[in-house]
Amino acid sequence: xxxxxxxxxxxxxxxxxxxxxxxxxxxxxxxxxxxxxxxxxxxxxxxxxxxxxxxxxxxxxxxxxxxxxxxxxxxxxxxxxxxxxxxxxxxxxxxxxxxxxxxxxxxxxxxxxxxxxxxxxxxxxxxxxxxxxxxxxxxxxxxxxxxxxxxxxxxxxxxxxxxxxxxxxxxxxxxxxxxxxxxxxxxxxxxxxxxxxxxxxxxxxxxxxxxxxxxxxxxxxxxxxxxxxxxxxxxxxxxxxxxxxxxxxxxxxxxxxxxxxxxxxxxxxxxxxxxxxxxxxxxxxxxxxxxxxxxxxxxxxxxxxxxxxxxxxxxxxxxxxxxxxxxxxxxxxxxxxxxxxxxxxxxxxxxxxxxxxxxxxxxxxxxxxxxxxxxxxxxxxxxxxxxxxxxxxxxxxxxxxxxxxxxxxxxxxx
Amino acid sequence: xxxxxxxxxxxxxxxxxxxxxxxxxxxxxxxxxxxxxxxxxxxxxxxxxxxxxxxxxxxxxxxxxxxxxxxxxxxxxxxxxxxxxxxxxxxxxxxxxxxxxxxxxxxxxxxxxxxxxxxxxxxxxxxxxxxxxxxxxxxxxxxxxxxxxxxxxxxxxxxxxxxxxxxxxxxxxxxxxxxxxxxxxxxxxxxxxxxxxxxxxxxxxxxxxxxxxxxxxxxxxxxxxxxxxxxxxxxxxxxxxxxxxxxxxxxxxxxxxxxxxxxxxxxxxxxxxxxxxxxxxxxxxxxxxxxxxxxxxxxxxxxxxxxxxxxxxxxxxxxxxxxxxxxxxxxxxxxxxxxxxxxxxxxxxxxxxxxxxxxxxxxxxxxxxxxxxxxxxxxxxxxxxxxxxxxxxxxxxxxxxxxxxxxxxxxxxxxxxxxxxxxxxxxxxxxxxxxxxxxxxxxxxxxxxxxxxxxxxxxxxxxxxxxxxxxxxxxxxxxxx
Numbered sequence: 001x002x003x004x005x006x007x008x009x010x011x012x013x014x015x016x017x018x019x020x021x022x023x024x025x026x027x028x029x030x031x032x033x034x035x036x037x038x039x040x041x042x043x044x045x046x047x048x049x050x051x052x053x054x055x056x057x058x059x060x061x062x063x064x065x066x067x068x069x070x071x072x073x074x075x076x077x078x079x080x081x082x083x084x085x086x087x088x089x090x091x092x093x094x095x096x097x098x099x100x101x102x103x104x105x106x107x108x109x110x111x112x113x114x115x116x117x118x119x120x121x122x123x124x125x126x127x128x129x130x131x132x133x134x135x136x137x138x139x140x141x142x143x144x145x146x147x148x149x150x151x152x153x154x155x156x157x158x159x160x161x162x163x164x165x166x167x168x169x170x171x172x173x174x175x176x177x178x179x180x181x182x183x184x185x186x187x188x189x190x191x192x193x194x195x196x197x198x199x200x201x202x203x204x205x206x207x208x209x210x211x212x213x214x215x216x217x218x219x220x221x222x223x224x225x226x227x228x229x230x231x232x233x234x235x236x237x238x239x240x241x242x243x244x245x246x247x248x249x250x251x252x253x254x255x256x257x258x259x260x261x262x263x264x265x266x267x268x269x270x271x272x273x274x275x276x277x278x279x280x281x282x283x284x285x286x287x288x289x290x291x292x293x294x295x296x297x298x299x300x301x302x303x304x305x306x307x308x309x310x311x312x313x314x315x316x317x318x319x320x321x322x323x324x325x326x327x328x329x330x331x332x333x334x335x336x337x338x339x340x341x342x343x344x345x346x347x348x349x350x351x352x353x354x355x356x357x358x359x360x361x362x363x364x365x366x367x368x369x370x371x372x373x374x375x376x377x378x379x380x381x382x383x384x385x386x387x388x389x390x391x392x393x394x395x396x397x398x399x400x401x402x403x404x405x406x407x408x409x410x411x412x413x414x
Numbered sequence: 415x416x417x418x419x420x421x422x423x424x425x426x427x428x429x430x431x432x433x434x435x436x437x438x439x440x441x442x443x444x445x446x447x448x449x450x451x452x453x454x455x456x457x458x459x460x461x462x463x464x465x466x467x468x469x470x471x472x473x474x475x476x477x478x479x480x481x482x483x484x485x486x487x488x489x490x491x492x493x494x495x496x497x498x499x500x501x502x503x504x505x506x507x508x509x510x511x512x513x514x515x516x517x518x519x520x521x522x523x524x525x526x527x528x529x530x531x532x533x534x535x536x537x538x539x540x541x542x543x544x545x546x547x548x549x550x551x552x553x554x555x556x557x558x559x560x561x562x563x564x565x566x567x568x569x570x571x572x573x574x575x576x577x578x579x580x581x582x583x584x585x586x587x588x589x590x591x592x593x594x595x596x597x598x599x600x601x602x603x604x605x606x607x608x609x610x611x612x613x614x615x616x617x618x619x620x621x622x623x624x625x626x627x628x629x630x631x632x633x634x635x636x637x638x639x640x641x642x643x644x645x646x647x648x649x650x651x652x653x654x655x656x657x658x659x660x661x662x663x664x665x666x667x668x669x670x671x672x673x674x675x676x677x678x679x680x681x682x683x684x685x686x687x688x689x690x691x692x693x694x695x696x697x698x699x700x701x702x703x704x705x706x707x708x709x710x711x712x713x714x715x716x717x718x719x720x721x722x723x724x725x726x727x728x729x730x731x732x733x734x735x736x737x738x739x740x741x742x743x744x745x746x747x748x749x750x751x752x753x754x755x756x757x758x759x760x761x762x763x764x765x766x767x768x769x770x771x772x773x774x775x776x777x778x779x780x781x782x783x784x785x786x787x788x789x790x791x792x793x794x795x796x797x798x799x800x801x802x803x804x805x806x807x808x809x810x811x812x813x814x815x816x817x818x819x820x821x822x823x824x825x826x827x828x829x830x831x832x833x834x835x836x837x838x839x840x841x842x843x844x845x846x847x848x849x850x851x852x853x854x855x856x857x858x859x860x861x862x863x864x865x866x867x868x869x870x871x872x873x874x875x876x877x878x879x880x881x882x883x884x885x886x887x888x889x890x891x892x893x894x895x
Binding site: 040346 | 484792794807809810811812813814815816817818819820821822823824825826827828829830831832833834835836837838839
């Protein structure tokens with residue numbers, strides 16, 4: 001395999017020049033190797049073509065600010081904005097809410113690289129910058145903070161690796177919206193790793209918006225660490241991209257934490273969307289809820305793997321997980337693996353998953369009332385998606401995403 | 415605790431004693447595994463050359479394979495060169511009457527409601543061959559013979575029906591399938607063979623119990639069941655009584671070939687030695703079981719009650735190839751003390767309008783680990799396939815674990831697949847309700863667990879079901895408090 005080598009070679013070349021702090025991650029990466037099909041975590045996500053054709057070619061591209069405009073839905077919205085352009089956090093244009101600190105994050109160094117996803121390690125080796133946000137105790141940021149990750153791939157195949165950090169002080173509250181924004185039609189490979197820490201009673205609402213770009217290979221990973229009484233809500237919306245992998249790892253490291261993970265994905269022709277989540281209950285009395293829904297169309301492929309761990313002594317845990325899929329074509333595939341691992345007895349955990357097509361009786365009901373077949377189908381699919389979109393709090397985002405899904409589901413043949 | 419319970423408590427908590435040992439004499443292969451061992455086994459069994467070649471091919475393939483380690487179980491590495499792969503079945507040391515049998519073992523039999531004759535058979539007491547199982551077995555053989563049903567040992571079938579063996583051996587579980595299946599293919603000692611002719615409904619439940627020469631078939635057992643078009647058979651494997659076997663590694667293979675409109679019901683109750691409280695000793699039960707619904711409208715139903723073995727690692731699977739074929743899997747897996755189980759099923763939907771149903775109930779007690787691992791795969795051509803899976807786990811005690819690993823792969827839009835799983839413990843309100851009505855806590859737990867497993871136990875043939883309920887209660891003994 002020429003290509004694996006090429007990415008590997010690239011990495012190995014780095015060994016001579018990278019700073020000490022990144023050596024551990026690099027060594028671990030070389031040790032575990034790049035994921036291939038036989039890796040359980042990448043069983044359904046074939047990366048051969050990516051290694052062969054994309055990763056080797058990708059490089060830094062020139063940044064031309066004149067090419068850049070905000071995605072429309074953000075232009076109009078009343079928010080604070082931070083830009084990261086091709087891997088560099090733009091401190092000058094950053095609109096930082098009063099009362100919080102935002103700095104450039106350029107300190108790599110996973111504390112313990114062992115056990116991390118290979119792409120986490122790769123990010124730790126390659127990332128150029130990102131933002132480091134600190135919200136002080138008892139402080140609430142009123143307006144949502146939008147982090148726009150711009151990947152300019154207009155002139156050549158481009159590459160970008162960023163790493164963001166958020167530290168929430170005691171009882172602090174913040175809403176962030178992470179937006180992937182691609183310019184141009186070339187292929188690109190980008191990774192984004194976020195580390196969030198929530199102190200006691202902090203509340204973080206995060207929205208991951210992946211609705212932009214074609215031909216992009218995107219790796220996104222979140223590591224969330226929660227202390228007692230904290231609440232973490234995430235909403236992940238994936239509608240576009242060539243191949244996307246989201247890893248969402250939440251550790252509930254104290255009592256009375258709450259985690260809500262919601263996700264919606266729509267994969268059309270040639271798209272591959274892979275969501276892996278891990279919710280790790282380490283202490284008693286915490287709750288988690290998870291609901292991921294997906295629609296697969298054309299040759300679209302969806303992968304979901306949800307893990308719930310309930311460690312010994314994490315009694316009184318309540319954990320729910322659900323994954324529902326609709327397949328619209330015979331070429332579409334879904335692989336789902338909802339996984340429970342439980343070592344404590346006084347817990348209530350359940351998971352469920354479904355895969356199927358639209359309910360014929362529901363379709364018949366609508367058609368018997370005079371709706372056209374296309375309209376009836378779109379209507380039902382929108383209803384399926386709305387269980388997720390209804391939970392989006394910022395109105396502008398909710399309207400935008402609902403419209404976008406509506407448009408995607410109503411357009412052309414099914 | 416009543417005195418009965420005390421005896422049982424002592425029995426279940428005491429160390430395993432080799433109550434009987436097989437006197438190994440001449441007919442024994444030397445320790446270790448190489449091509450000569452395979453030749454030795456084949457020669458001893460007077461097998462035709464093609465079977466020897468088949469074994470050798472399997473062995474050569476096995477040598478190239480790596481032992482799998484993905485299961486959620488831990489055990490020290492097995493030294494495959496430290497196993498005796500063949501020893502001719504020798505009569506066990508016979509006792510002259512039940513009085514000589516370990517009284518605690520008898521108490522267990524009593525509790526399970528096993529008949530006196532069967533108790534003798536199981537504990538190695540010489541039985542009057544004329545009035546006992548032999549005569550029973552002969553009567554059955556006559557009835558079966560008239561219908562054309564073949565039910566015999568595997569070696570007998572190799573001699574008498576080589577054409578059937580040759581056609582179907584390895585047709586469902588190829589010799590290259592997995593590490594343990596390849597090992598079994600190379601060195602299998604004996605097993606059962608069952609053939610149901612076209613349109614015949616087997617009038618009785620076929621049980622290895624009736625086939626007296628099936629005793630002590632050893633650790634590498636091979637079972638092959640063929641159901642011709644439109645036939646029906648219910649097959650029982652195992653036995654609710656504690657089986658004390660000195661072989662640690664059991665790598666059996668069960669193949670079932672079901673043709674159009676035929677139905678096979680395969681029930682297992684497994685209660686092998688689980689090791690002591692610290693997890694020392696006990697059987698490793700690494701079995702490959704698979705059935706294929708080759709024709710349209712075929713049906714296969716697996717029911718298993720797993721209470722024994724220190725490690726259970728098996729996935730009775732269904733390949734639903736014929737259109738409108740049906741696969742079912744009902745399982746109860748109970749683990750206590752240091753036992754580990756990684757069990758479940760695979761449903762491979764290939765034919766159109768195929769249906770499958772999975773009901774798995776896990777109960778973890780003590781420091782045991784119980785995993786459900788299952789795959790539901792709907793292939794591209796399986797239009798209108800339907801699956802429903804339910805996997806529940808019950809945890810008793812704060813040191814045990816329950817794990818669920820379902821894989822759901824759907825490649826056809828018209829499929830409808832549902833999976834649900836829950837994990838919980840026995841409600842204190844349920845226990846309270848029972849104790850308030852004068853049922854002691856231990857019986858209450860047994861009652862609740864039986865209720866929890868009822869959906870599966872109902873699938874067992876009548877007499878098995880009664881015994882299995884008692885067996886569950888017995889396995890849970892001492893889990894309260």
